[in-house]
Amino acid sequence: MNITEAFQENVIIVSLDGRFDANTSDAVEQFLRVRISESKFQFVLDMANVPYISSAGLRVILAVVKELRRDNKGDLRIANLQKTVAKVFEISGLNNVLGIFKNPDSAIQSFTD
Amino acid sequence: MKKTLEFPADTASLSKIGDLIVEACRSVGFNEEEIGDIQLSVDEACTNTIIHGLGQDPDRNFRLDILSETGEIEIVIYERGSPFDTLEVKQPNSDAPLEERSVGGLGIYFIMNLMDEVEYRTDDEGTKIFRMLKRKRQDEVRTK
Numbered sequence: 001m002n003i004t005e006a007f008q009e010n011v012i013i014v015s016l017d018g019r020f021d022a023n024t025s026d027a028v029e030q031f032l033r034v035r036i037s038e039s040k041f042q043f044v045l046d047m048a049n050v051p052y053i054s055s056a057g058l059r060v061i062l063a064v065v066k067e068l069r070r071d072n073k074g075d076l077r078i079a080n081l082q083k084t085v086a087k088v089f090e091i092s093g094l095n096n097v098l099g100i101f102k103n104p105d106s107a108i109q110s111f112t113d
Numbered sequence: 114m115k116k117t118l119e120f121p122a123d124t125a126s127l128s129k130i131g132d133l134i135v136e137a138c139r140s141v142g143f144n145e146e147e148i149g150d151i152q153l154s155v156d157e158a159c160t161n162t163i164i165h166g167l168g169q170d171p172d173r174n175f176r177l178d179i180l181s182e183t184g185e186i187e188i189v190i191y192e193r194g195s196p197f198d199t200l201e202v203k204q205p206n207s208d209a210p211l212e213e214r215s216v217g218g219l220g221i222y223f224i225m226n227l228m229d230e231v232e233y234r235t236d237d238e239g240t241k242i243f244r245m246l247k248r249k250r251q252d253e254v255r256t257k
Contacts, residue, residue, distance in 0.1 A: 023124035059216040084149035093207035
C-alpha cells in the first residue's frame, strides 16, 4: 500500500494505492491518526487506485470518521471508489452514513458547502 | 482442478491468496462482480484464521484448497487453532446512526451473504475446516 498526500486549503487529500486489507489497514490508520494528532481534521480519501477493500479497511474508515465527527471536529470523505469496492461499502450498509463522492474535487468542495 | 497450498499465519499472505483466487475464478468463468464476492469472502475467512485462529504467528501455517470445476469454485481452509464462532453473524443495521455502527462480525456477514454454501466443522483430530462454495448463475453456465 502506497500512501501519498496533497493539501488544498484545510483539506488533506490522502491517496491510497493498493489493497486495503488486514495487512495494510494499520498503516492507513497510523497515517491518519498522526495527522489528526497534528490537529488536521478534514480529509478526502482518494481510492481511485484501491482495487480491493475488506472489513479491515472499513473498520479503519469507520473508526477515523467517528473520531473526526466527535464534537464536530471534521470528517473524512471518500472519493473515486472502484465498482467492486463501492459494492463492499453498500453491503456493509456504511455507504449511508459516510460521505462518498464521485471525485476528490466534489469531496473537497463539500467541506465548504 | 484442485490446488492445495500452505500459507504462514501472516496477513502478508492475503494479497497472494487474493491473486490465486482471482485466477481460479477466471478459469471457471465467473464475472467480475462474482469474482469480487468470492475474493472478499476468502479474504475475510483467511483473515479470521490468521488473526484469531493462529494469532498471527508466522511460524504457524494453514492449508488452503481451491477446487475449481465447471460452473463452481470451492475453497476449504484447514487450521489447527483457536475455535472460531461462526454463529456470531450480525446483520448490519443500515438505519443506525454512525456512533452505533460497528464492523465487528462484518467479515462473516459478507461470507454468509456472498457465498452459496458455507460450512464449518472440526474433524476428529481437532482440525478446523471452513468450507465455502460459489456457483455461477445458471443463465451464465448455459450461455458458455
